[in-house]
Every structure is written in structure tokens, then in C-alpha cells.
Amino acid sequence: MLEAAHQIGRTEEREARPEPPEHLRDAVFGAVDGTVTTFAVVAGAVGAGLGGGVVVILGLANLIADGFSMAVSSYLAAQADIHQRDLAREEALAAVTRSPEEERAELRQVYRDRGVSAEAADVIVMELTANREAWVESVLTEQSGPAAKDSDARMGAIVTFFAFLAAGAIPLIVFILDAVDITIGVGLFLASAVATGLTFFVVGAVKGIVVQRPWWRDGLETLALGGAAASLAYIVGWLLRGVAEGA
Numbered sequence: 001m002l003e004a005a006h007q008i009g010r011t012e013e014r015e016a017r018p019e020p021p022e023h024l025r026d027a028v029f030g031a032v033d034g035t036v037t038t039f040a041v042v043a044g045a046v047g048a049g050l051g052g053g054v055v056v057i058l059g060l061a062n063l064i065a066d067g068f069s070m071a072v073s074s075y076l077a078a079q080a081d082i083h084q085r086d087l088a089r090e091e092a093l094a095a096v097t098r099s100p101e102e103e104r105a106e107l108r109q110v111y112r113d114r115g116v117s118a119e120a121a122d123v124i125v126m127e128l129t130a131n132r133e134a135w136v137e138s139v140l141t142e143q144s145g146p147a148a149k150d151s152d153a154r155m156g157a158i159v160t161f162f163a164f165l166a167a168g169a170i171p172l173i174v175f176i177l178d179a180v181d182i183t184i185g186v187g188l189f190l191a192s193a194v195a196t197g198l199t200f201f202v203v204g205a206v207k208g209i210v211v212q213r214p215w216w217r218d219g220l221e222t223l224a225l226g227g228a229a230a231s232l233a234y235i236v237g238w239l240l241r242g243v244a245e246g247a
Contacts (some may be wrong), residue, residue, distance in 0.1 A: 034168025040233035047237025078153035
């Protein structure tokens with residue numbers, strides 16, 4: 001009994017911990033992808049020797065089209081997860097209705113395999129199976145993993161889109177300023193690269209703070225991964241430029 005109470009207490013403690021914002025994943029995913037893809041366009045265009053005006057046109061076209069595509073993908077993925085979870089719930093309900101004793105025995109064995117004593121496992125299973133909804137959720141969790149927090153698929157898509165636009169616009173700012181005759185005093189590509197690197201770091205650092213991880217580590221990790229993707233784009237553009245000039 002004491003061990004069962006201890007298990008329940010640990011569960012309550014985990015549930016009491018503050019959860020990250022609902023759409024943090026969408027915001028981080030959109031911001032990082034927006035920055036990577038837009039700077040990839042910038043890097044590829046500069047590597048190919050294209051002018052600043054072309055960079056702005058290509059960058060803005062990518063920003064809108066790819067941002068919308070990301071939002072749609074986010075929405076469809078969220079809907080697919082919901083449908084898959086609903087199907088698994090129906091199967092779990094059918095299982096506990098068709099063979100309740102077998103399901104109780106399997107659930108009891110799960111806790112025994114985790115080191116819970118037989119007496120404590122009996123208490124836990126008895127409490128869980130007393131409520132059909134809780135029982136189904138426990139079976140579902142063992143089969144498909146813990147359920148994600150309920151989320152609005154439409155809002156997730158909107159967050160993804162605007163995070164993509166906000167972060168993805170940063171690599172283009174210096175080229176847009178140059179297009180309207182505002183001089184910034186340094187090389188356009190260098191300024192864009194520095195701004196992009198800072199964006200990668202800030203996005204990663206904010207994510208680290210929110211999820212209570214070392215902010216500098218997550219910032220450097222995001223900077224390294226995003227920088228690698230951007231570097232590949234520049235190299236491809238440079239190679240294609242060499243091919244075109246040699247043709």
C-alpha cells in the first residue's frame with residue numbers, strides 16, 4: 001500500500017510541474033525552418049553571383065510560399081496524430097470490453113516489470129480499472145505512449161506560419177534596406193549571415209529557457225545545425241556558379 005501511494009505521489013508531482021507553452025514546438029519549428037530556408041536562398045543566390053534585387057525576390061517568394069506550406073503541413077500532421085490516437089483509443093476500448101481479465105493481467109504485469117511489488121501492482125490496477133475511461137487511457141498509454149497535450153491544430157498552423165515569417169524575414173532585411181537605398185556600411189551577405197546566426201542562437205536559447213535547459217547550450221546547438229544547413233546552400237550555389245561559368 002505504501003509503495004502504491006508512493007507511485008501515485010510521484011505521478012502527482014510530475015503532473016504539478018509547469019508545462020511548456022502549448023505551441024512552443026510549432027513556434028520553434030517555424031522559426032528555425034524559416035531562418036534556415038530563407039538564408040539558404042540568400043546563400044545560394046549570393047554563391048551563384050546573383051544580384052541583391054534577385055535575392056530579395058527569391059527570398060520573399062520562398063518566405064510566403066514555404067511558410068504557407070509549413071503551416072499546412074503542421075495542420076495536417078496534427079490532424080493525423082489526432083485521428084491515429086482516436087483509432088487507438090477505439091481499439092483499446094474494444095480490448096477492455098472483450099477481455100477485461102486479460103487486460104488487467106497485462107497491466108498488472110507492466111507494473112511488475114517496472115519493479116512494483118505484486119501487492120502494490122494489484123492496488124494500482126484495481127484503482128485504474130475501476131474507471132473505464134482511466135482504464136482505456138492506461139492501455140492506450142502502454143500501447144501508443146503518453147498522449148500529447150490537447151492542441152488546436154489550426155492555432156498550431158498559425159503559430160508556425162507567423163514564426164516562419166518573423167524569423168525568416170531577418171536574413172532578407174539587409175538586402176531589402178539596400179534595395180531602397182539605405183546603406184548599412186558593411187557587406188550585405190556578411191550582415192545577413194551575422195543576423196541569421198544571432199537569430200538561430202536566440203531561438204535556441206529561448207527554447208532552452210522555456211523548457212528549463214541550459215539556454216546557451218540550446219542556443220549553440222541551434223546555431224550549429226542552422227549554420228550547417230546554410231553553409232551547404234552556399235556551397236551548392238558556388239558550385240553551380242562555377243559550372244555555369246565553365247559551360
